[in-house]
Amino acid sequence: MAATTRPAELEERVQDGSGRIEVRNLTKTFGPVAAVQNLSFQVEPGSVTGFLGPNGAGKTTTLRMLLGLVRPTAGTATINGQPFERLGNPARVVGAVLEAQGFHPRRTAINHLKVYAAAMGLPDERAYQVLQLVGLSAAEHRSAGQFSLGMKQRLALATALLGDPQVLVLDEPANGLDPEGIAWLRTFLKAYAASGRTVLISSHILAEVEQTIDRLVIVSRGQTVYNGGLEDLRRSRKSRVLVQPSDPAALTTALTEAGIHDVTALPEGRLAVVDATVQQVGDIATKAGVSLYGVQEETADLEQLFLQLTSGQWSGQAYGQPGGYAVPGYGQPQGYAQPVTPYQQPAPGYQVPGQYPPAGYQQQPYQHPYQHQPYQAPQGYQQPYQQAQPYQQASPYQPETPYQPPVPSQPDTAPPPPPQVAELPPVTPPPSTGTDTTGQGGNA
Numbered sequence: 001m002a003a004t005t006r007p008a009e010l011e012e013r014v015q016d017g018s019g020r021i022e023v024r025n026l027t028k029t030f031g032p033v034a035a036v037q038n039l040s041f042q043v044e045p046g047s048v049t050g051f052l053g054p055n056g057a058g059k060t061t062t063l064r065m066l067l068g069l070v071r072p073t074a075g076t077a078t079i080n081g082q083p084f085e086r087l088g089n090p091a092r093v094v095g096a097v098l099e100a101q102g103f104h105p106r107r108t109a110i111n112h113l114k115v116y117a118a119a120m121g122l123p124d125e126r127a128y129q130v131l132q133l134v135g136l137s138a139a140e141h142r143s144a145g146q147f148s149l150g151m152k153q154r155l156a157l158a159t160a161l162l163g164d165p166q167v168l169v170l171d172e173p174a175n176g177l178d179p180e181g182i183a184w185l186r187t188f189l190k191a192y193a194a195s196g197r198t199v200l201i202s203s204h205i206l207a208e209v210e211q212t213i214d215r216l217v218i219v220s221r222g223q224t225v226y227n228g229g230l231e232d233l234r235r236s237r238k239s240r241v242l243v244q245p246s247d248p249a250a251l252t253t254a255l256t257e258a259g260i261h262d263v264t265a266l267p268e269g270r271l272a273v274v275d276a277t278v279q280q281v282g283d284i285a286t287k288a289g290v291s292l293y294g295v296q297e298e299t300a301d302l303e304q305l306f307l308q309l310t311s312g313q314w315s316g317q318a319y320g321q322p323g324g325y326a327v328p329g330y331g332q333p334q335g336y337a338q339p340v341t342p343y344q345q346p347a348p349g350y351q352v353p354g355q356y357p358p359a360g361y362q363q364q365p366y367q368h369p370y371q372h373q374p375y376q377a378p379q380g381y382q383q384p385y386q387q388a389q390p391y392q393q394a395s396p397y398q399p400e401t402p403y404q405p406p407v408p409s410q411p412d413t414a415p416p417p418p419p420q421v422a423e424l425p426p427v428t429p430p431p432s433t434g435t436d437t438t439g440q441g442g443n444a
Ligand SMILES: Nc1ncnc2c1ncn2[C@@H]1O[C@H](COP(=O)(O)OP(=O)(O)OP(=O)(O)O)[C@@H](O)[C@H]1O
Pocket: 030, 033, 034, 035, 053, 054, 055, 056, 057, 058, 059, 060, 061, 062, 203, 204, 357, 358, 361
C-alpha cells in the first residue's frame, strides 16, 4: 500500500465526544409488529462490538434508529450523547453501511467516492485514499454496477470511511465477502477499533464475527438477551452430562432429591444433566438402582449458547423430530437478560391497515444478494480480450501515514444523481470563503 495521510480537512474534524453509542429503552413498533422492545445497551470506543440476533430480531431497525433513518416509538439512541440529527458533522462522526446497494450502476468506483467526498467537503484525494484502504484501487475505473457483492461491500465501506469517522456502524459486513475478504475485514476492524474508535457490526451468525469482536449484544425478538464480553460468555459455558439410563423417570427423581434440578429429557430416553459431574450422576444412579448404558460429558460451544439464547424467534421443527431447534440442557450464561414481554408474531400476510409502510421507512428495491442479472452484450458487440487486473490485497488499517498524491482521473461526463436520503444524510455545502469545519456529510 502506498503511504497516505489524511487530508487537512479531516484534521479539522470536531472531536465532539467520546464515540460512545448508547441505546436506552429503545422501542419501535410497526403496527402490530414489535420490531424492537425496550432495548438498552452501550458500545464503548476501542472495541469491536457484535450486534447479534436471528433474522427479524430487530438489528437493522435498531441501527436505522441510531442513524436517524427511523423514528423510535420510545426511548433514545445516541452517539456522543446526541441523537444522529443533532450531530454537528454526522459523516465525520459516524460512518455506516446498512446495505451495499444504491450505487449508480454506470459510475466508476472512484467517481462514486469523489461525489460523496465533495458532498462532505473533502478533496478528491480522500476518495483515492479510501479506495486503496479497502483494496479496490485496481478496480477504480470499473463501474459499480459490474461489481460483485463482495466488491460492493468494500466500496460501501470505503464510502463510510470517507469522513474518517470516529464511529463505524456496519450491518452484516461479511455478507458476500470471500474468506480472504472476511480475514481482511477482521484485521481492518480490529485495527480501526485499536486506534480508539468505536465499531458496531451486526450479524446473525456468531461464528462469522466471533474472531473479530470483543463484546457482544445479543437480541432476540426485539429484546436484549445478552450484553457483555465475549470472554465472559465463553467462560459461562456450562458442561452437561448426557446419560442413557435404564429408567429415566427414576433417575430424574433421584437427581432432584439429591438437589440436581436442571435435568432435561432428550430423545431416545436420554437425560441431559447440568451442573453435575459424571461421578455424581453415576453414584446417584447406583444408589437409586438405575443402570446407565452410556455416560458422556459435553461442554456447550458458543454457537450452542447463541442458539439457546435466541431460540424461539421462529419455531421451525427439525426434520422428522418434534421440538424445533432449541438446545436444551445448558443453563443460562451470566449476562443473560430474561425477555420481559412475550413476543407476538403477526399473522402471516398481515398488513397494517392504511399505514404500510410506516412513516420514515425507506423502501429499497428488492435485490436478491446472489442473483446477478446475466450480462447481455449489445448485438454485434465483440468483447476485446483484456488481461484481468491482479487482485490487490488491502493492507490493514493504518491511521496516520504520509499521504501520496492521487493519480489524476477522467471526470464523469454524466451529472451525478442526487444522493439518496437513506444512504447520505442532508449535506450542508461548505462556505465558499475558506476551509469547512461544519460541512455535513453522510453515511454510506
Ligand atoms: N418498515 C417495516 N414495516 C413493518 N415491519 C417491519 C419494518 N421493518 C422491519 N419490520 C419488522 O421488524 C422486525 C425486525 O426486523 P429487522 O429488519 O430489524 O430484523 P433484523 O434483526 O435486522 O433481521 P435480519 O437478520 O433478517 O436482517 C421483523 O419482524 C420485520 O418484519
